[in-house]
Every structure is written in C-alpha cells, then in structure tokens.
Amino acid sequence: MTLDSTGTLALAAAILLAGRFLNAGIAPLARYNIPQPISGGLAFALVAAALHAWSGLVVETSATLRGPLLLAFFASVGLSADLKRLRQGGPKLLLFLACVVPFLALQDVVGTGLAIALDQHPLIGLIGGSVTLVGGHGTGAAYARIFEETHSLAGVMGLAMASATIGLVLGGVVGGPVAQFLLRGHAPVAPAAAATRTVEAAEPATTEGAIVTTCLVLFCLLLGGWLAGLTAGAPIALPDFLWCLFAGVLVRNLIAPVIRLPVSDASVDLVGSMALALFLAMTMATIRLWELAALAGPLMAIVGAQAVFxxxxxxxVVYRVMGRNYEAAVATAGFLGFSMGATATAIANMQAVANRYGPAPVAFLVVPLTGAFFIDLANALVLTGALSLPIYGE
Incomplete structure (x- = not known):
C-alpha cells in the first residue's frame, strides 16, 4: 500500500489525533511529557506490525514533505535565539554550558564504547548517545536519515525514535528524585506557597505573527540551503539542518532588526512545533517494528547505562559546579531532563521541585535558554567532529 504526499499528510494528521486521545486517556503518557506524535506513532507502528504479520501488508509513505518540515523546525530553533536575552544568563549560563558541552562528548563516548562491546556498529552508540538523548526526536530523526543514506543501516530511524522516547521517560523519572536527594542538606529558599513560574508570559500567537514567521522560516530554508551549497566541498561538512539553524539565528538577530520586522516568540514556537509534530508523525509512520527486533536489546542496554551515567x-559535576545550593539542585533536575529527554522535560522537572520548595529564578533562566538553543548547536558541532573520526566510517 503506497501513499502519495497528500495521503502521507492525512496519515500524519490521523497519528497526531490518535496521540492526542492516547495522552488524554493514559495518564503516564502526559505525566512524562511523551509527545503526541510519538504516542500516536507507536500505536500506528503496532497496528502496522499486526497487519504485516497477518497479511504481509506494508504501508509505504511519501518522503517529499519530511525533509522540508525537519529543516523548518531547526530554522525555528534559530529564530527563537534572541541573543540579547541570552546575555541575561550571565556567569551562571557560562558555568552551566561548561558542564553541558563536555557531557555531550562523554555521552557519545559511553554510547560508542557500549555499542562496540555489544558487537554493534559504532553509529548505534551515537543513536543511543547525544543524537537522541540530548538531541531528542528531531535531531535523532535528522541523523538517522543521514546514517540510512550514508551507511545503509536498516531500521535506524525506528531505533532513533525508540531511544528518544525512552530517554524522555527516563529523564522525567530521575530528575525529581535526584533533586530531592541533593536537597537533603539544604533548606528551601522560600515556602512552597510562594512558588511561582519565573518564565515570562509570552504574547499569544496571532494569524499575522504566524504568517510572518512562516515567511521567515521559508527564507531560512533558502538561506540555509545556499550556505550548505557554499560549503559542500569543505573537509568537514555540516548537515543541512544546522545551516538552517544558523540562518535562523542570523535572521533573528541581524536581518529582522535591520528591516524592523518584529519576531513573535509565540508564533515561532507555534510554527516550529507544528513542523516538528507533522515531521515526527510522518517519520513514525515509516517504522517497521519487525525489522527492529535484532537491535532493540543492545539499544535498551545502552540507553539504560546512559541514564546511570x-x-x-x-x-x-553539575550540582557542584552550579554552587551546591538550592538553585543548583533545581538546575541539576533540569539538566537530567534534557540530558535524557527534552527541554520540556527539564522544565517539568524543575517545576516539580519549585512547586514544593519555592522559586529558583536563576535555574529557570539558565536551563531553558541552554535547552532551547545552545544544546542543539553544541550537540551538532560535537557530532560533526565525532563523525569525522575513522571509527564511524567503517
């Protein structure tokens, strides 16, 4: 059964709706911030596997829209990076980045070492490393596509989605207990009743803002593609999605101010979230569970070990460098959220602690800023350097 672009888009919409109903009806899915495309996509993958086992049916989808949607998401990440706001983090932001960047490389070292020990291709270690755990579903899908094209690794897209999903759950599970353990020797800085969200209220997204943002995203795709073409012959080639991210940063901080075009954070988040949701739903529709059985066991072992690490x-490291106090404990809970899952998981972890003990304004500024922009940029650079090593080209 083969679907064209329109049919694939309709299937993605159905997967998103299924994920919405599943998350509403199954409490743990919402509690651990499992994205709706993943919930619905896993349900579809199970149905597709049952149909394949029963009748041999295989659903083939179109890949025409997946690439542009993924690039649009990373362009929105760049557009969200307001450098004036990033400077507000100050020394604590630099300290947190000093913890995060080495961790990215170590996470890939751990993953690669375990993959080799388990007699798997070293790239499986990257999939079970910062590609999906820090990078999340979007980065995981981007590199899975590259690995499929360059190394002919069958089923790697499904492994990437599985690893990112399990990482989300683990990141949400361990953050709160670890923060509670660290807080045993420290009094809360404020009573629980005073706990408030320290994230500034954003203006609501509007139709005009969404239209402007869509135009900017499309321009970023063109600019990113042009930059990628200029550097195509470089010794170390950056992936196309990273160029689109850079283009977003350039547009947000240089081009938009010059032409006096306001950029709405709420609209950027809306457009980027829609692009990622549709891309993930389309990607999940390609997963063939019957092809993953051989690699599922080793991957689960790698991800479990990564959680312990x-x-x-x-x-x-993180707790000590950030000051060994209440703010440091909250930031540590956030670190565990996006070191295994996503920025949303990090914020959920921190809110759980703050709702009990009180506000942590520095942590709520530093962690979301790092998770929203710096983490993707640093991860892409670390992975680009790693993939230039001979061990991953075998």
Whole structure:
C-alpha cells in the first residue's frame, strides 16, 4: 500500500489525533511529557506490525514533505535565539554550558564504547548517545536519515525514535528524585506557597505573527540551503539542518532588526512545533517494528547505562559546579531532563521541585535558554567532529 504526499499528510494528521486521545486517556503518557506524535506513532507502528504479520501488508509513505518540515523546525530553533536575552544568563549560563558541552562528548563516548562491546556498529552508540538523548526526536530523526543514506543501516530511524522516547521517560523519572536527594542538606529558599513560574508570559500567537514567521522560516530554508551549497566541498561538512539553524539565528538577530520586522516568540514556537509534530508523525509512520527486533536489546542496554551515567555526572559535576545550593539542585533536575529527554522535560522537572520548595529564578533562566538553543548547536558541532573520526566510517 503506497501513499502519495497528500495521503502521507492525512496519515500524519490521523497519528497526531490518535496521540492526542492516547495522552488524554493514559495518564503516564502526559505525566512524562511523551509527545503526541510519538504516542500516536507507536500505536500506528503496532497496528502496522499486526497487519504485516497477518497479511504481509506494508504501508509505504511519501518522503517529499519530511525533509522540508525537519529543516523548518531547526530554522525555528534559530529564530527563537534572541541573543540579547541570552546575555541575561550571565556567569551562571557560562558555568552551566561548561558542564553541558563536555557531557555531550562523554555521552557519545559511553554510547560508542557500549555499542562496540555489544558487537554493534559504532553509529548505534551515537543513536543511543547525544543524537537522541540530548538531541531528542528531531535531531535523532535528522541523523538517522543521514546514517540510512550514508551507511545503509536498516531500521535506524525506528531505533532513533525508540531511544528518544525512552530517554524522555527516563529523564522525567530521575530528575525529581535526584533533586530531592541533593536537597537533603539544604533548606528551601522560600515556602512552597510562594512558588511561582519565573518564565515570562509570552504574547499569544496571532494569524499575522504566524504568517510572518512562516515567511521567515521559508527564507531560512533558502538561506540555509545556499550556505550548505557554499560549503559542500569543505573537509568537514555540516548537515543541512544546522545551516538552517544558523540562518535562523542570523535572521533573528541581524536581518529582522535591520528591516524592523518584529519576531513573535509565540508564533515561532507555534510554527516550529507544528513542523516538528507533522515531521515526527510522518517519520513514525515509516517504522517497521519487525525489522527492529535484532537491535532493540543492545539499544535498551545502552540507553539504560546512559541514564546511570547522566545521574552520576549530574550529582558529581553539575550540582557542584552550579554552587551546591538550592538553585543548583533545581538546575541539576533540569539538566537530567534534557540530558535524557527534552527541554520540556527539564522544565517539568524543575517545576516539580519549585512547586514544593519555592522559586529558583536563576535555574529557570539558565536551563531553558541552554535547552532551547545552545544544546542543539553544541550537540551538532560535537557530532560533526565525532563523525569525522575513522571509527564511524567503517
């Protein structure tokens, strides 16, 4: 059964609706911030596997829209990076980045070492490393597409989605308990009743803002493609999605101010979220569970070990570097959220602690800024350097 672009888009919409109903009806899915495309996509993958086992039916989808949607998401990440606001983080932001960047490389070292020990291709270690755990579903899908094209790794897209999903769950599970453990020797800075969200209220998205943002995103895709073409012959080639991210940063901080075009954060978030949701739903529709059985066991072992490593690093490094106080404990909970899952998981972890003990304004500024922009940029650079090593080209 083969679907064209329109049929694939309709299937993606159905997957998103299914995910919405599943998340509303199954409490753990919402509690651990499992994205609706993943919930619905896993349900579809199970149905597709049952149909394949029963009748041999395989659903083939069109890949025409997947690439542009993924690039649009990363362009929106760049458009969200207001450098004036990033400077507000100050020294604590630099300290947090000093913890995060080495962790990215170590996470890939751990993943690669375990993959080799389990007799898997080293790239499986990257999939079970910062590609999906820090990078999340979007980055995981981007690199899975590259690995499929360059190394002919069958089923790697499904593995990437599975690893990112399990990482989301683990990131939400371990953050709160670790923060509670760290807080045993520290009094809360404010009573629980005073706990408030320290994230500034954003203006609501409007039709005009969404139209302007869509135009900017499309321009970023063109600019990113042009930049990628200029550097195509470079010794180390950056992936096309990274160029689109850079284009977004350039447009937000240089081009838009010069032409006096306001950029709405709410609209950027809306357009980027829609692009990622549709892309993930289309990607999940390509997963063939019957092809993943051979690699599922080793991947689960790698991700489990990564969770243990993240907790050890968070307690021994992040908590100490950030000051060994209440704010540091909250930031550590956030670190565990996006070191295994996503920025949304990080914020959820921190809110759980703040709702009990009180506000942590520095943590709520530093962690979201790092997770929203710096983490994707740093991860892409680390992975680009890693993939230039001979071990991953075998």
């Amino acid at each position: 993240s907790v050890i690093y968070a307690v021994l």
